[in-house]
Amino acid sequence: MSKAKLFIQNLIQEVRYKITWPPYHGLQSSSLLVLVASFIFAxxxxxxxxxxxxxxxWFYNAF
Structure with missing residues (x-):
């Protein structure tokens, strides 16, 4: 049980202090780009x- 607790504590520390989160404007523009690209591919x-x-x-009706 202590290994699971240690893992969760390390996970929380990593998410809080080591991950760089994008700014809101960058996230908005990236999301818009993905939306437009998905629409074009569709x-x-x-x-x-x-x-x-x-x-x-046409082919099946021809023969």
Whole structure:
């Protein structure tokens, strides 16, 4: 039990004193960048899915 307690104490110390947290503005801009990139990738994947569906439907109907 003492090893678990020591681990938790060390964990709390590390989170408090050794981790550098980003400033709020930097966190906001990074989050916005991730949101925009995710939206662009979703659009690209949706466009590829739609176009492949159209191609396969045309191909299956042709034969």
């Amino acid at each position: 659009l690209l994947i949706g466009l590829m899915d739609w176009s492949l569906k159209k191609i396969f439907v």
